[in-house]
Amino acid sequence: MSTILEVNKVVKKYGDYTALNEVSLSVPKGSIYGLLGPNGAGKTSLIRIINQITIPDSGDIILDGEKLSPKHIQHIGYLPEERGLYKSMKVGEQCLYLAQMKGLSKAEAKIQLDYWFDRLGIQGWWNKKIQELSKGMAQKIQFVVCVLHKPKLLIFDEPFSGFDPVNANIIKDEILALQEQGSTIIFSTHRMESVEELCDHIALIHQSNKLIEGRLDDVKKQFRTNSFEVGILTDNVEGLILAITQNYTIQPTNFKSLNNELKLEINLGNSLPNELLNILTSKGQVTHFVEKIPSVNDIFIQTVSK
Numbered sequence: 196m197s198t199i200l201e202v203n204k205v206v207k208k209y210g211d212y213t214a215l216n217e218v219s220l221s222v223p224k225g226s227i228y229g230l231l232g233p234n235g236a237g238k239t240s241l242i243r244i245i246n247q248i249t250i251p252d253s254g255d256i257i258l259d260g261e262k263l264s265p266k267h268i269q270h271i272g273y274l275p276e277e278r279g280l281y282k283s284m285k286v287g288e289q290c291l292y293l294a295q296m297k298g299l300s301k302a303e304a305k306i307q308l309d310y311w312f313d314r315l316g317i318q319g320w321w322n323k324k325i326q327e328l329s330k331g332m333a334q335k336i337q338f339v340v341c342v343l344h345k346p347k348l349l350i351f352d353e354p355f356s357g358f359d360p361v362n363a364n365i366i367k368d369e370i371l372a373l374q375e376q377g378s379t380i381i382f383s384t385h386r387m388e389s390v391e392e393l394c395d396h397i398a399l400i401h402q403s404n405k406l407i408e409g410r411l412d413d414v415k416k417q418f419r420t421n422s423f424e425v426g427i428l429t430d431n432v433e434g435l436i437l438a439i440t441q442n443y444t445i446q447p448t449n450f451k452s453l454n455n456e457l458k459l460e461i462n463l464g465n466s467l468p469n470e471l472l473n474i475l476t477s478k479g480q481v482t483h484f485v486e487k488i489p490s491v492n493d494i495f496i497q498t499v500s501k
Contacts (some may be wrong), residue, residue, distance in 0.1 A: 201224060206218075208252055217404075229393075230242070230382065230398055258270065269297050282338060307343040342378075342499055354366060419488065429480070
């Protein structure tokens with residue numbers, strides 16, 4: 196898969212503090228790429244470098260085959276976590292101004308703004324001032340400003356902040372639609388459930404270093420523990436537990452019994468699933484037997500807790 200953004204051994208320091216320590220990333224074209232990490236990991240420093248707000252101390256950035264330069268600003272859309280709209284300006288006036296800064300003519304900007312205002316149901320906001328809008332309403336305007344010039348690369352930093360569940364779902368659908376239309380999206384968030392829903396690739400930065408990068412499915416496979424969630428109906432609980440624990444480990448926090456049905460989480464170690472399944476079927480009726488794949492949240496906590 197071809198890449199749209201390559202980050203090559205980027206270093207950024209602020210005095211004696213290293214924010215990024217030779218970080219390298221490769222963002223595939225057309226992907227939704229989750230940029231993850233705890234507070235202070237270095238994510239915001241990297242995003243600011245990609246947007247040319249700051250420059251790296253060493254290393255370089257390649258955008259669509261070219262070394263990043265000021266001309267690429269018009270090919271990037273950035274939705275920052277800390278919003279940057281002028282509160283005293285009217286919505287329409289401000290959107291036209293920002294669109295022209297991104298390279299659109301006034302006529303092109305008006306066409307795109309009409310489209311997005313209609314699509315998001317905000318046609319009546321044109322003459323409102325930003326200070327008259329709620330946080331969620333202002334967030335919609337910021338989203339429109341970010342995407343209306345149809346950039347190759349979109350960077351969303353906590354895009355659902357300030358939205359109620361209904362409007363968060365609307366923006367989620369718009370992000371997916373933008374991907375279908377060919378945009379590449381870098382998505383930075385602390386909401387791991389949103390990463391599960393949206394991202395196909397992820398990277399995790401912790402303490403200025405990249406620790407994980409890859410397709411989400413492949414990363415999950417790397418963190419598999421060969422544990423299975425099991426449900427079984429049995430009249431002989433003691434005999435079943437004895438048979439299992441002779442060869443396997445039952446996770447104590449995932450042991451439940453209800454109406455003769457046991458729900459267990461069992462770690463197979465180096466054994467094969469069929470071996471455990473044979474034991475289970477000899478002791479009762481198996482109702483559930485599924486490998487437990489770690490969630491992004493599990494992977495995040497495990498990695499940053501080391």
